Amino acid sequence: MYRYKSQHFFLQFVILRSLKFFILTILFFLHSAPSHRGEIVRSRYVAFTFDDLPATQGYAPYVIQNITEKLTRHHVPAIGFVNESKLYTDGLLDKTKVAWLEQWLNSNLDLGNHSYSHIGIDDVSLEDYKADVLKGEKISKQLLKERGKTLTYYRHTQLRTGPTPESKKDLQKFLRENGYKVAPVTLDNNDYIFANLYEKAKGNKDTVMMNYVGVEYLKYMELIVKHFEQVSIDFLGYEVKQTLLLHANALNADYLEGLIQLFQKRDYAFISLDDALKDPAYQLEDAPSKKGLSWLHRWMLAKNLEMRPEPLEPERINQLIKEYR
Ligand SMILES: [Zn+2]
Numbered sequence: 482m483y484r485y486k487s488q489h490f491f492l493q494f495v496i497l498r499s500l501k502f503f504i505l506t507i508l509f510f511l512h513s514a515p516s517h518r519g520e521i522v523r524s525r526y527v528a529f530t531f532d533d534l535p536a537t538q539g540y541a542p543y544v545i546q547n548i549t550e551k552l553t554r555h556h557v558p559a560i561g562f563v564n565e566s567k568l569y570t571d572g573l574l575d576k577t578k579v580a581w582l583e584q585w586l587n588s589n590l591d592l593g594n595h596s597y598s599h600i601g602i603d604d605v606s607l608e609d610y611k612a613d614v615l616k617g618e619k620i621s622k623q624l625l626k627e628r629g630k631t632l633t634y635y636r637h638t639q640l641r642t643g644p645t646p647e648s649k650k651d652l653q654k655f656l657r658e659n660g661y662k663v664a665p666v667t668l669d670n671n672d673y674i675f676a677n678l679y680e681k682a683k684g685n686k687d688t689v690m691m692n693y694v695g696v697e698y699l700k701y702m703e704l705i706v707k708h709f710e711q712v713s714i715d716f717l718g719y720e721v722k723q724t725l726l727l728h729a730n731a732l733n734a735d736y737l738e739g740l741i742q743l744f745q746k747r748d749y750a751f752i753s754l755d756d757a758l759k760d761p762a763y764q765l766e767d768a769p770s771k772k773g774l775s776w777l778h779r780w781m782l783a784k785n786l787e788m789r790p791e792p793l794e795p796e797r798i799n800q801l802i803k804e805y806r
Contacts, residue, residue, distance in 0.1 A: 525710075525749040526722040528757035529559040530664060531729045532595055532636060535567055535581050537673070539680055540731045545581045547734035553588045555741050558753040561585055561729065562595030562636040562664065565617045579620060586628055591753070592621045593634035593664055602641045603771070607648050611655050634664040634754065640726075640773030649769045664754060665763060666726040667713070669775040670705045672698070674794050676730040678802050683731050690805070691735075697795055698732060699739045704792035706747065712777050712789050713762075721777065722752065722760040 529552070536544040552559050561582075568578045586592060597617035602610050614635065622632045635656050642663075643649030656663060675698040682690035706723075713721045727733045733740070744751070757763075768782035778788045 525720055525747060526752045526757060526760075527668070527744055527749045528722070528724045528752050528754045529557055529727065530593075530636070530666070530724060530754060531559060531561040531727050531733070533567075533599065534561040534563045534585070534592070534595070534729050535578060537676070537728045537730045540683070540734070541567070541578070542581065544729050544731055544734045545585065548729060548737060549581075549585050549588050549590065551734075551737045551741075552590060555738070557741060557751045558590070560591040560593050560634060560664070560754045562593045562634070563617070563621050564595050564597065564599045565620050566598040568620060574620070579624070582621070582624055586624055586630075591630075591634075592625060592632065593636055594618045594621060594632060594661070595636045596638050599638050601638060602648075602652075603644050607643075607651060611652070614656070615659065631660070633660070633662055635661040636664040640666060640669065641771065642767070643769060644771060646769045662758075665724055665758075665767070665776040667721055667723045667775050667777050668705060668709050668725040669773065669778075669791075670702060670726065671794055672702075672726075672733065673728055673730070674802065675701070675798060676728060676732040678798065678805060679732040679735075680730065681805055690801075694798070695732065695736050695739070697798055698736060699743060701792065701794055702740060703743055706743065708789070708792050709775060709777055712775075712781075715789075716777060716781055716786070717762055721762045722757040723749075724754065724757050724776075 531548065534545065535541045548561075551557075563582065568575060568582075570578070582592065594614060594617050596610075596613045598613055600610055600613040605613075618632055625632050643652050653663070675694055679691060679694045679698075682694060709723065710720050713719065713723075727740070741751075762780065763776070765780040766783040767776055767779035770779055770782070774782075774788070775791075781788060
């Protein structure tokens with residue numbers, strides 16, 4: 482009798498456990514079910530943008546070719562902002578370098594203007610700055626035209642839109658008249674700080690240091706993404722379709738897959754800059770800024786709201802930048 486009773490309870494226990502598992506499974510599938518026709522509803526979007534094409538510093542063929550190849554392999558749309566001065570070798574247009582951009586376009590990636598010589602808006606007259614913008618469009622414009630596309634976007638060097646409100650307005654008018662839309666950035670970050678150290682380590686074939694910088698970089702970038710997600714929710718009430726600034730450097734070439742995974746884990750869909758800018762937030766007024774700030778912060782400053790301090794790179798990285806040879 483005792484034996485029978487214990488078996489009975491055991492059976493009851495098994496049935497209840499199975500039932501619980503069954504209900505939880507159903508709930509899970511209901512929650513993650515595709516909305517219609519297999520399309521999963523997402524609320525997070527990001528557009529990848531790369532500055533200083535073909536490459537900020539060294540390893541140019543390696544950098545541009547790896548970035549092109551990895552974006553293509555993972556179906557991530559992107560736009561690259563070119564400094565056409567980097568397409569010349571000894572004063573002559575270098576066909577090999579132009580071919581990198583052709584490969585980029587043939588991989589269905591877009592190009593924009595980032596001035597000819599990466600001129601600083603605070604370092605020259607506005608007229609010289611404008612001349613450098615126009616000088617920087619010749620080859621990209623032609624390459625896009627050959628593919629039935631138009632050069633649409635301008636990305637300010639150092640994200641500086643003008644030293645004074647008047648010059649910013651003047652430049653905006655100039656850009657509009659020359660057929661440009663400004664390419665804003667919401668996910669602003671200091672990738673270049675990590676990249677400088679990484680390039681030195683790469684030059685030394687110091688794989689331990691390269692790995693250290695790479696891992697720290699990905700951790701830092703995750704903090705940046707989380708930070709601006711929250712800033713966006715607190716300011717706009719929702720997460721803006723984010724625009725990510727990256728530089729064309731060896732660090733991003735080597736860690737692009739890690740970055741893509743970071744966004745995948747946070748359930749982002751990858752979209753083009755065109756699609757990101759359909760978010761109505763990009764119609765907001767952006768405050769003039771002498772610093773390279775996120776547009777989220779510029780929109781807040783335009784409404785007299787205070788900026789939220791951004792996550793910083795680890796102190797150890799800054800220390801290594803001073804010490805590492
Ligand atoms: Zn740049």
